[in-house]
Amino acid sequence: MKTNHQSMREKNTQMLINLLKENGPMSKAALSRKTNLAASSVTRLTQELFDDSILSLVDKEKTESAGRKGDLIYLNVKKSVSLIISFNVDKIIFDVSYLDGSFREIKIVDYEKTEGFEKVISNVLDDIFSSNKIGIILLLEPSNLSLRSDLSLDIMLSLVRKIFFDKFKKEIKIKILDQGILALIAEMNLSKDLSVDNNIGYVLINEKVNTGLFLNGQVIKKNGYGYSFGHTTIDIKSKKLCECGNRGCWELYAGVNWLLDEYYGDKIKDEEKFQKYIKLLNRANQESKANELLRKYAYNIAVGIINMVNSLGLDAVVVGGYIYNVQPWVINEIEQIVLSRSIKDNIRIRSSKISPAKICRYGASFHAIDLFFDDYLKK
Ligand SMILES: [Zn+2]
Numbered sequence: 078m079k080t081n082h083q084s085m086r087e088k089n090t091q092m093l094i095n096l097l098k099e100n101g102p103m104s105k106a107a108l109s110r111k112t113n114l115a116a117s118s119v120t121r122l123t124q125e126l127f128d129d130s131i132l133s134l135v136d137k138e139k140t141e142s143a144g145r146k147g148d149l150i151y152l153n154v155k156k157s158v159s160l161i162i163s164f165n166v167d168k169i170i171f172d173v174s175y176l177d178g179s180f181r182e183i184k185i186v187d188y189e190k191t192e193g194f195e196k197v198i199s200n201v202l203d204d205i206f207s208s209n210k211i212g213i214i215l216l217l218e219p220s221n222l223s224l225r226s227d228l229s230l231d232i233m234l235s236l237v238r239k240i241f242f243d244k245f246k247k248e249i250k251i252k253i254l255d256q257g258i259l260a261l262i263a264e265m266n267l268s269k270d271l272s273v274d275n276n277i278g279y280v281l282i283n284e285k286v287n288t289g290l291f292l293n294g295q296v297i298k299k300n301g302y303g304y305s306f307g308h309t310t311i312d313i314k315s316k317k318l319c320e321c322g323n324r325g326c327w328e329l330y331a332g333v334n335w336l337l338d339e340y341y342g343d344k345i346k347d348e349e350k351f352q353k354y355i356k357l358l359n360r361a362n363q364e365s366k367a368n369e370l371l372r373k374y375a376y377n378i379a380v381g382i383i384n385m386v387n388s389l390g391l392d393a394v395v396v397g398g399y400i401y402n403v404q405p406w407v408i409n410e411i412e413q414i415v416l417s418r419s420i421k422d423n424i425r426i427r428s429s430k431i432s433p434a435k436i437c438r439y440g441a442s443f444h445a446i447d448l449f450f451d452d453y454l455k456k
Pocket residue numbers: 307308309319320321322323326
């Protein structure tokens with residue numbers, strides 16, 4: 078009966094971890110009460126977790142009532158879980174993530190320093206691996222293709238593998254993740270209002286459009302590079318060519334590139350796009366051209382969301398990424414258009430609560446925790 082015994086232990090440990098994740102710090106007595114596990118079992122299981130540095134004691138519970146309170150237990154927030162590498166337009170960011178979902182920016186490397194670039198990266202990784210016990214590396218799929226062509230994800234991947242292997246003589250788990258899914262995971266972990274919904278769509282609007290789906294209570298994972306609702310056709314007569322090879326894709330109209338092209342006309346350098354976009358949003362308060370354009374843009378976004386909502390029966394849709402910075406009226410506009418055409422009632426559309434610079438990194442951090450516990454519990 079060894080396997081049964083192990084899986085029971087696994088199940089109970091999982092239950093304790095989930096409770097702590099959901100409720101924050103708790104006493105052993107409270108853990109026992111909530112799980113219906115005997116106090117002795119809770120003590121034994123939590124001791125194992127302490128031994129593996131997964132749990133730590135929180136400062137004595139502050140309380141005004143008299144009487145001794147038990148020590149509070151929580152996930153060891155200092156335990157490093159993963160290295161997150163994000164490729165931005167002009168820089169690579171290295172974060173170390175922790176067991177509570179937080180992350181710390183360790184290093185930023187500019188693409189500018191082309192001389193000895195691989196050496197620079199190698200030194201950064203060396204530093205990080207020597208001071209953090211990390212078993213997972215997550216690479217965020219770049220959201221645009223304007224990366225230095227000689228530093229592809231593949232090169233980065235083999236570089237990271239080599240440095241790690243040279244140092245520790247073993248393989249490391251590396252995953253490349255889709256941004257739409259990560260944004261969804263971040264939003265679900267950091268904003269509690271979504272916990273009532275079983276079917277959630279996430280629309281990450283940057284230069285392009287990425288989407289993530291939570292259907293029937295499950296995050297829908299894709300294999301490798303993600304496909305996205307961004308490539309559904311919304312203009313069947315369009316001659317606009319998408320990088321996917323089709324014409325008239327949603328992301329050509331809902332990505333921020335559309336707005337910038339329509340407003341500024343000429344080509345804007347990738348590294349200037351965000352600033353130009355913010356400038357346009359500010360102008361929309363006084364200038365009718367910018368204001369009307371933003372209204373059209375809201376319509377473009379809404380059309381794709383209607384397709385998602387009506388084909389998947391979503392309860393809620395969150396829009397994030399660059400769209401995080403728009404004024405509330407733009408989101409209201411999108412919501413009104415969607416509601417006027419949706420088959421189902423009571424759909425909520427709201428803006429993300431997490432800044433575009435951080436959302437995917439948070440998503441990766443929470444995802445890493447799941448990967449970590451998947452491995453840990455099977456051990
Ligand atoms: Zn396309």
